[in-house]
Amino acid sequence: MLKKFLNLLRKFPIILGFIGVVVLFSILTNRFFTLSNFLNVFRQISINAIIAFGMTFVILSGGIDLSVGSVFALAAVVGASIIKGGNVFLGSLAALGVGAAMGAFNGAIIAKLKLQPFIVTLATMAIARSFTQVYTQGRPITGLPSTFREIGRGELFSVPVPIYIMFAVFFISLYILSNTKLGLYTYSIGGNEEATRLSGIKVIRYKVTIYTISGLLSALSALILTARLNSAQPIFGTGYELDAIAAVVLGGTSLSGGKGTIIGTLFGAMVMGVINNGMNLVNVSPFYQQAVKGAVILLAVMAERSE
């Protein structure tokens, strides 16, 4: 039992990091280690975690998706504008559709034209943000129906709905990565694209799928935040790509692809979330908070290197 746990820690050092930050903040403040705070933290984490799960697929395949934050915003405003008109289902579907389409576009350009994912998604990041501004004329969309708000605010057995969604996405991703062709190919494309191609795998098709997942999940995350805030804002998602990438990297996934886990990403997002929440509780000035997060990422990457 203990041995199993130690093995787990060796495989996922980020779990140790998670325990570390939880203990640290529990000592620093008595408002941290409470059930209600935990539920609160997890609800906050769900936004980043869901994007980061999609990012995990992309990074495992040897790519990167910088457009997730802008796609998040575009999906939010498109969805919200339809939902505001009364059709919650259609609006949500439209939001997810926008996300998936943007992702598919990224994937198609990257795979078909063999362009650098960094550059391509940097471009779509700008384009999607611009679309969002044009679509909303820079104004937030507010006043959404209460049925929709449940996605972000509702609770089931006293647990917030976003947490259920996050874990559902987590388990589906876990299943896909470990038990399906898509999962195997995601790893193999990231590990050696040429060998994968010569093994008769339609690399282009799978790359498109992978980026589509990333776009789709950032749209799903956007729906949750929109529902929670009862508003979609054109500046939504700014900097989210960095938070997602940070969670993935903290979780031990290699930026060069082919190596990493979805469990690592979950804990990576949890560590980031706990640090955010804890720093607020102990009144660390927001001016310092980014520096602390940056330092944590550096530490994690250095720890991984030294292995």
Next chain:
Amino acid sequence: MDEPGVILKMEGITKKFPGVLALDKVNFSMKKEEIHALVGENGAGKSTLIKILSGVHKPDEGKIFLDGEYVAFSNPIHAIEKGISVIYQELNLVEELSVAENIYLGKENRNWWNLGKKVLIERAEKLLSKLNFPISASEKVKNLNVSEKQLVEIAKAMATNAKVIVMDEPTATITEHEAKQLFSLMRGLKEQGVSIIFISHRLEEVFEIADSVTVLRDGKLISTGKIDQYDKNRLISDVVGRTISDMYPKENTVTDVNAFEVEELSVPGYVNRLSFNVKKGEILGIAGLVGCGKSEVALAIYGGIKAHAKKALLDGERVSLPTRPDISLERGVLLIPEDRKSQGLVLLLSVTKNIVLPNTKFITKLGHIRWKEGRKISGNLVKKLNIKTPTLSQKAENLSGGNQQKVVLAKGLVRKPKLIIFAEPTRGIDVGAKVEVYKLMNELANQGVGIIMISSELPEIVSMSDRVLVMHRGVQKAILEGENINQENIMAAAMGG
């Protein structure tokens, strides 16, 4: 600790990896100005011994003496400074840099970037032409094939003032022609006082070039001595632990039905209007020097690179040249690619996952992979090919070079094809396992499969082929049959004669 004439002594070297005892109290000693061959089965521990010498791995036990002085290198740079230069089995070039930059990377003249590109390239050109290697110094390494990369690695080692040069299977990826050049180079170095450790599975080469030999098996020292204390049979039995009566068993029966036929196959820049056919049950050898276009022929038939042909027939039916590998797989055409590192394996994935990769179709339903069946398939092939690995979930990168090659072969043995292209199938494989691979080819041929074997190893081409197509600079120079298949004829045609 001074023994006259001994340049290097490794004593009681032990090295464990998880689940593997790679070296078990191995002693190794080498004289000055000696070419010392290190031989043994796949996974015997040769590369590990070298990596311990050069500071890549730390030994669990044991000591190393260089020129009588106790040394313990903590990293390869340290070893280079002490005059040990290593050509590793896995090539380690910077793909994005030019050949010249790779050759002088990290060399004593540390500010080579101050030299200016031109001087650097001139220097490298000079070295390459002295070595007689047909590579351009200004070419980016990523545009070279494995053989050419191997030549760059050799040039790189030659550009140092090393006391001891270690070559881990330098000839595995080059043809006999280039190997001959390498050997005359090695003799020259020896005269200049350099000592060389030479690893190879081609035992003929060992007899040709080595002064002494050391044999390892399963991490243990089996024998060591002057080369004249060995004959071929003794060396083989020391290596594999048994005698082998027939190195090249040939038991296939050629039919007169074509498995595959192509007219005027061209790959722009590499292959010019090649026409040939393979019968069911036949092994067609394709030979030629490095860069003659034979690698590209393999890829072209399989849909791995852009190519065109006037006409192609598979199993008697007109087909268009495949544009993607998956099309070939569907048709029953398989390729065992020549370079395991860049084309054959995903090193970060396990043995099972690598074997399953091109074969998911057989164990997948609605995208769900039944890993239990995957493990069964890979378990069987690991047994059949005698792949040395502690578990099926071992990452391919932790296998020895020859065992990695066997995994590449295993990937192609799950399906029953109509045509199979073996590109350098025995590259890096030990003598015992080679025989098993040839038997496998016979078995496939006798099931009616057409076999194309592209190889740089002349003995294998001569002994296993029913016909041999010889290429020179992208064109067909000869198709040899029967009595005419011999090394002289092949070499003559390969040189353009």
